[in-house]
Amino acid sequence: MSHGQQKRMMHLGAFVHETGQHVAAWRHPRAHMHSGTSFAEMTETAALAERGLFDLLFLADSAAVNLGGNADARGRMGKVVKFEPMTILCALAAVTRNLGLVATSTTTFNEPYTLARQFASLDQISGGRSGWNLVTSNNEQDALNYSREEHLSHADRYDRAIEFADVVNGLWDSWDEDAFIRDKESGRFFDPDKLHVLNHKGKHFQVRGPLNVACSPQGRPVLVQAGASGTGRDVAARLAELVFTAATTFEQAKAFYDDVRTRVPRFGRSQDQVLVMPGFYPVVAPTASEAQEKYDYLQSLIQKPVGISILEYTIGVKGLDKLPLDGPVPEMADTNGPLSRQRLLLEQARRDNLTFWELCLANAGPRGHALAIGTPSQVADEMEHWFRDGAADGFNVMPAWLPGSLEDFVDLVVPELQRRGLFRTQYEASTLRGNLGLPKPVNRHHAARLAGAAE
Numbered sequence: 001m002s003h004g005q006q007k008r009m010m011h012l013g014a015f016v017h018e019t020g021q022h023v024a025a026w027r028h029p030r031a032h033m034h035s036g037t038s039f040a041e042m043t044e045t046a047a048l049a050e051r052g053l054f055d056l057l058f059l060a061d062s063a064a065v066n067l068g069g070n071a072d073a074r075g076r077m078g079k080v081v082k083f084e085p086m087t088i089l090c091a092l093a094a095v096t097r098n099l100g101l102v103a104t105s106t107t108t109f110n111e112p113y114t115l116a117r118q119f120a121s122l123d124q125i126s127g128g129r130s131g132w133n134l135v136t137s138n139n140e141q142d143a144l145n146y147s148r149e150e151h152l153s154h155a156d157r158y159d160r161a162i163e164f165a166d167v168v169n170g171l172w173d174s175w176d177e178d179a180f181i182r183d184k185e186s187g188r189f190f191d192p193d194k195l196h197v198l199n200h201k202g203k204h205f206q207v208r209g210p211l212n213v214a215c216s217p218q219g220r221p222v223l224v225q226a227g228a229s230g231t232g233r234d235v236a237a238r239l240a241e242l243v244f245t246a247a248t249t250f251e252q253a254k255a256f257y258d259d260v261r262t263r264v265p266r267f268g269r270s271q272d273q274v275l276v277m278p279g280f281y282p283v284v285a286p287t288a289s290e291a292q293e294k295y296d297y298l299q300s301l302i303q304k305p306v307g308i309s310i311l312e313y314t315i316g317v318k319g320l321d322k323l324p325l326d327g328p329v330p331e332m333a334d335t336n337g338p339l340s341r342q343r344l345l346l347e348q349a350r351r352d353n354l355t356f357w358e359l360c361l362a363n364a365g366p367r368g369h370a371l372a373i374g375t376p377s378q379v380a381d382e383m384e385h386w387f388r389d390g391a392a393d394g395f396n397v398m399p400a401w402l403p404g405s406l407e408d409f410v411d412l413v414v415p416e417l418q419r420r421g422l423f424r425t426q427y428e429a430s431t432l433r434g435n436l437g438l439p440k441p442v443n444r445h446h447a448a449r450l451a452g453a454a455e
Helices: 039-051 085-093 112-126 140-145 154-172 230-239 250-267 288-300 304-315 339-351 356-363 376-388 404-419 432-436 444-454
Strands: 011-015 056-059 100-106 130-135 180-183 188-190 222-225 242-245 275-284 370-374 394-397
Touching (some): 039 056, 039 085, 100 112, 112 154, 222 432, 250 275, 275 288, 275 376, 376 404
Parallel strands (some): 011 394, 242 275, 275 370
16 A cells, blocks of 8 residues: 555654764763664664654764864764664664664765665665665765865766666666576576666766666665755655655745655656655653753753864854854855755754854754654644644654663653554554555566557
8 A cells, every 4th residue: 555545644763873963962871872883772772763663763874084173072072983874784684673774875975886785785684674865975074085185066966866876776676576486496596587787878877787686675775865955855856755854943844845745746756755754853751841951951061162063064164163152143155065954054043043152052952953842742742733734744853862862752752643643553564665655666677668568
C-alpha cells in the first residue's frame, strides 16, 4: 500500500551526533562523551530509537576536523572525531531489526560506483533498511582533504550532484529482482538477460557498470536530500524521496513544504513519492518548569569561545570573535558554504531582535531548527500543528544530549503521539521504504520494456 493510500501517520528520524545536538552536550554529567570511539554508546542510541519505533537513525557527516576559530575554542569541542558512517551503520545493522539506517555521503568528494556499492551492501546487510543522504558538502574545509585548494561553487556542486545521483540510481538497477537462479543441478547461477550494463558517459562521470552487488531488498536504498536553496529544492523535487529541512517557525516550514511539493510534478514525479521532515529540537519534561530548567542548564554549559566558534561554522563566516557580544548582528555577505543556514539564522536574529551573543546561544542547540520546550502534551501540540496543517510529514528529531534527551522523547512524547493516533504502535514493515510508506521504485529497464511494448 502506498503512502497516499494509508492513513497518514507521522514519521520520525533520530538525527544523532555522538554526544548530542547541543554544542555543550558532552559536558552534561550523564552524557555520552566518547565521541567516535564507543560502539556501545552508539548501540545504546540505536536501541533507544528502535524502542521508540523511529523510522530511521540519521548520521550527519563531514570529512574534516574544523580548524576554524582559535585553538582554545577547538579544544573545548566535544564532536571533533566520529565514526565513518558506513562503517558504524553496517555494525548497527547487526544489532537492530527495523530501524532505518541513513548516512550522509557527499557527491563532491566521492565516485558514484563506490558510493552505489557501499549503500547497496548496507541494504543487503540490513535487509533493506539503508538510505543515502545526498549532500554536495557545505564545509569548505572538506575540499582541503581531497586534493583541492577550495570548494567547488554552488552551481558546479549541484550540476555534479544531479549526474552523480543519476549514475547511482542506474547502478542500483543493474540487476532484476529475480536475476539469481542459483540452481546447483543445472549449473545456472543467474539469468544474463536480467543483468543490465549502464554504459554512462556524461559531463562529470564515465561509468560502465554493472554494479557487483545484487538488487536491493527494497528496490533501491531510499534517497534523502537536505538542500534548501532554490537549486537545492529543485534537486530535492527531482531526486529525493525524503527531504530534510531547517525552519525556526511554522510559516517557514509550510512555505518550504508547499514549494517543494509544487516542484515535484515538474520532474514527472507524484507528490506521494516525497516526504518532508523538518529538524525538531525538543526539550521535554513532565512539567513546563522542569523542561525550562533542562534547557537553561544546557545553555549554562556553553562557553563563549565555543558559542562563537560554532556559529562561525554553522554559517560559514570567519572572524566573528571580533564582534561585541552585546552588539547587534551585522549584515553578512553570502558565502560558498552553508548559505541557506546563514540566511535562516540572520533572519531569526532580525525577527527576534537578538544581540550577537543571543544569536550564538540560540544557535548552540537547534542550529536553525525548530525548538520546542515543554511538557509531552505541549511538544506534541507543536508537532501535531506542523503535521496536520501542512508543514511536515514528520520530523527529524535532534536530541540535545545523548542518551537522556532521546530517552525523554521516547518515554514521554512518543506515547502522547500514539494516544492521539498520530504515530505507529508497531513497525509496519521490515524495510525502511516500507515503514515510510514509500512506493517501491520500478527498475528503469523494466519501465523501458513496458514503454516499448505499449508503443
